[in-house]
Amino acid sequence: MTPPKKLVEINEVLHIITYPKNVAEIGVARSKKLTELGIKGIYDYGPLFVEGLRVLGKGHSSIVLLAKHESIGDVAVKIRRTDSKKDSLFREGYLMTLDRFGVMPKVHYFDDDLIIMEFIDGVTLGKYLRTNDVKGATLLKLIMNVLTAAYKLDLNLIDHLELANPYKHIFILKDMEVKIIDFESAKVSENPCNLCRIVSYLTNLLRISKQSNMEVMLKKYKSGCRDSFQDILTSLTSVMAQLNGISV
Numbered sequence: 001m002t003p004p005k006k007l008v009e010i011n012e013v014l015h016i017i018t019y020p021k022n023v024a025e026i027g028v029a030r031s032k033k034l035t036e037l038g039i040k041g042i043y044d045y046g047p048l049f050v051e052g053l054r055v056l057g058k059g060h061s062s063i064v065l066l067a068k069h070e071s072i073g074d075v076a077v078k079i080r081r082t083d084s085k086k087d088s089l090f091r092e093g094y095l096m097t098l099d100r101f102g103v104m105p106k107v108h109y110f111d112d113d114l115i116i117m118e119f120i121d122g123v124t125l126g127k128y129l130r131t132n133d134v135k136g137a138t139l140l141k142l143i144m145n146v147l148t149a150a151y152k153l154d155l156n157l158i159d160h161l162e163l164a165n166p167y168k169h170i171f172i173l174k175d176m177e178v179k180i181i182d183f184e185s186a187k188v189s190e191n192p193c194n195l196c197r198i199v200s201y202l203t204n205l206l207r208i209s210k211q212s213n214m215e216v217m218l219k220k221y222k223s224g225c226r227d228s229f230q231d232i233l234t235s236l237t238s239v240m241a242q243l244n245g246i247s248v
């Protein structure tokens with residue numbers, strides 16, 4: 001059973017919204033902005049514990065909190081760390097608004113210091129594989145959904161650039177829906193190949209040797225022939241099915 005989420009007033013967590021420097025002036029300004037944007041409080045909730053509060057995540061550039069919005073409900077708030085090397089989250093927030101296929105968290109607001117977005121209530125691909133005994137048809141479905149999400153990013157002309165090791169950027173939701181997060185390094189590109197990185201990663205992980213026809217198909221896909229996606233999907237899933245002894 002999921003533990004109840006405890007709501008905390010923003011003013012009680014000024015040290016978190018200005019982590020790690022804890023600057024009073026910035027805290028007051030950020031708190032005022034969050035309140036004006038409709039944030040009613042911060043939940044003490046998430047897999048990580050930072051200075052007295054559970055949070056959804058902590059990266060090099062940000063802290064991510066679960067918050068209560070007055071009209072939207074639960075939202076994730078990505079707040080720029082006060083020691084971040086990046087001077088803004090604006091580009092990342094903007095890029096996420098370009099999503100046409102629903103593979104990224106929906107963005108409600110963004111500026112230099114904040115991104116208010118959809119809370120992704122799922123687990124990372126890494127955790128999903130570690131904690132569920134995924135095999136057979138379920139594994140096939142998972143792989144298909146992950147590949148399809150990467151393909152959708154490609155169709156959207158967005159290169160994530162951090163999917164070579166996608167363990168922590170790919171989230172698996174209930175019903176095995178896939179969402180991709182953290183577009184900090186992402187860029188708009190004429191010919192992205194998120195799919196290529198995921199295929200390489202998966203073939204390594206599952207110890208499937210990349211057959212020569214796969215290399216040809218990926219090359220074709222990379223050169224812009226997006227129709228090859230179906231062939232890549234069919235080829236990869238049938239190799240996996242053979243390994244698992246199931247029919248597709």
Ligand SMILES: Nc1ncnc2c1ncn2[C@@H]1O[C@H](COP(=O)(O)OP(=O)(O)OP(=O)(O)O)[C@@H](O)[C@H]1O
Nearest residue numbers: 056057058059060061062064076105118119120182
């Ligand atoms: N929309 C969201 N819903 C739920 N959890 C999220 C969401 N966005 C981010 N997180 C959690 O917060 C963590 C940090 O987020 P993110 O990777 O975007 O931050 P970052 O500062 O860019 O991190 P890094 O330095 O690792 O790149 C994620 O790994 C994830 O667990």
Ligand SMILES: [Mg+2]
Nearest residue numbers: 059061182184
């Ligand atoms: Mg990042």
